Amino acid sequence: MARSIMIQGTMSNAGKSFLVTGLCRIFRQDGLRTAPFKSQNMALNSYITADGREIGRAQAVQAEAAGIPCSSDMNPILLKPASETGSQVIVNGIPRGDMSARDYFAYKRKLVPDILAAWNRLSREYDVIVIEGAGSPAEINLRKNDIVNMGLAEMTDSPVLLAGDIDRGGVFAQLYGTVMLLEEREKARIRGLIINKFRGDSRLLDSGIRMIEEKCGIPVVGTIPWTSADIDDEDSLSRRLGKRGGNGGGAAVIRFPHISNFTDFHALEVSGIPVRYVSRAEELADPDEWKTPDLLILPGTKNTVGDLLWLRETGLAAEVLRFASSGRPVIGICGGYQMMGEILDDRGGTEGGEPGRMLGGLGLLPVRTRFTAEKCRKESRGRFAALHGTFAPLSGLPAEGYQVHMGMTERCGREDSPLVLLEEGGREVPDGCVRGNCAGTYLHGVFDAPGIAAALRGMIGTPGQLLPEEEDYRAYRERQYDLLADTVRANLNMDAVYRMMGLERPGGRK
Structure with a gap:
């Protein structure tokens, strides 16, 4: 032993x-x-094992x-806070349901x-x-x-x-x-x-x-x-989340109240792309205090519906739309991808709200999401699709990471394409969506594979490289x-x- x-x-x-x-x-x-x-x-930053379990x-x-x-x-027990008083309880990598703090204390x-x-x-x-x-x-x-x-x-x-x-x-x-x-x-x-x-x-x-x-x-x-x-740091007290301002440019990440898997952006940081987190509308709107970023990212969240409402209440939703209208790239990951769509269907109350809720998204991508009680948990790998326009530098590059989300999203537009093609059962399955300068995917860790961060640097015009040329993010x-x-x-x-x-x-x- x-x-x-x-x-x-x-x-x-x-x-x-x-x-x-x-x-x-x-x-x-x-x-x-x-x-x-x-x-x-207890963490909102999680990972999916090879057999599809969450830790x-x-x-x-x-x-x-x-x-x-x-x-x-x-990590046999993982608690993922979904509200101020309750969490999703995951046992042996499988969700067992949501519990209040009081109920979990009696149950544990x-x-x-x-x-x-x-x-x-x-x-x-x-x-x-x-x-x-x-x-x-x-x-x-x-x-x-x-x-x-x-x-x-x-x-x-x-x-x-x-x-x-x-x-x-x-x-x-x-x-x-x-x-x-x-x-x-x-x-x-x-x-x-x-x-x-x-x-x-x-x-x-x-x-x-x-x-x-x-x-x-x-x-x-x-x-x-x-x-x-x-x-990589998983704690909600991480110093990374306090990064604001700087010299401007680079990537701005929306700091949702229930932000999850912010480790997705570590690869960007170490490749030389400045990353900062914003939680107020003025951090994107005030050119005197905050230089406009080159790239805006809507990250994952444990509560997509609640954080979309927060985005609107704070005025950040309007700033995200303004940023997108400028032609600069916007990328959504997981919950952020769901928000960028047209409709969020939570009629079953999966996201903790009242059953019967239908919510309009930001309308940046022609996709619709329907929330279900079943949670998708799997490792994924494949490649970026043949892309045009803003995201063309990513075309054909490797795409790999993991998926962990509630809800299924389908594309419903004609002038759009999938962002990545993932290998499943000997065939390529489309994931995500691209339209113009906006893109989204369910793939966490999508920036980690060799060549991705460098392509993004070139795409947004960020000079320099912190990693030695011969070293990829894994070696780092x-x-x-x-x-x-x-x-x-x-x-x-x-x-x-x-x-x-x-x-x-x-x-x-x-």
Whole structure:
């Protein structure tokens, strides 16, 4: 059976996902078959496995860092918020329905068998499992029936490393307060403290480290500096979503209230296309404050109908139409593609609204969407169709990614064409739609394949290239995992980590 180590944090966005990713890479480098595990994840950024199951994006990234295919066993429970008080509950990669927070809190203990079954399958296949907690283990109102922090550590008999975020201040209070709010048996599971996201000379922390070790009775096993490693982030607190302004030009992404899979645009960023997120009409309308972007993107969303209404309420819908009328390119992905159509048919109330609702879209593409209870989940690959006009530079290039959406969309115009042709059952199936300077697709990750970002740069006239000419986006990601692993390895006491797991540290890389 596998040995395990668990990373918990003093708060959300303390860097747990990055630390797990770094450790997955380190153990892979050390020759150990390694898998990530997060029993319950709440995220709108998701990923589809090869067998069509949906998991949190972070676990897919961690699996990639470990050099293994991702599976739903790595994230048996995924919660996708659909409103302020409710989420879609996905178990073993399959939607089980929508629940309010109160209902899910009462229900979640019934999912323990699913969690342990997934854990046991991984444990039989791998040498090491690196576990990620969620939020903070010191949420005393949530301690009862915990299945993701100390409750999971006890179920799997895993040692815990507790990480605090020094970048947001008060790291010693974070660590001390968290430890002191735990029960004695839970404190005993914490085998080391980590100070994460440090900037500057770590020697300035020496006296504070001695004091926190004395007060908590737990050693500090690492001070991890802020790293330049560029890793996909799934958290709603991601710094990427705060990108506004800049020097203008580039791509502007509408920041919907329920934006999902914003990792779709990482490939554009690393190829040299500036990406910023807009949530107010004036960010597109005011030429004095915000230079007009070269490309506008409507991204995916967990609540297409609700976010389309928001788009209209904020005045952004009018600005999207104004932008499209200027002749500059507009691209919609998944929910954004659905919004660009003529009709959104939610008469069954699938999107959480009142049954019987029919809503007019933005009218930029001649497509109509009918929402159904069945969720499309699959990996897809193919090629861009033979395109003309604005999107001609994409013609024939590889198209690959994954689909995860409610609803079916059909083209209903004459002066339009599919954006991509996907391989299904030995034939090419059209997906998406192009009309003039507007295009849409259901394909998440559509910008990741070789040549796509470069074609978009040429299409919108963005100069420069950040990637070496011989390197594609996949190679770039691999290089970032190595960079993150080097940072973690150099600043975390790996000898102590191996001892916690009851393993002898392999020779070679230090």
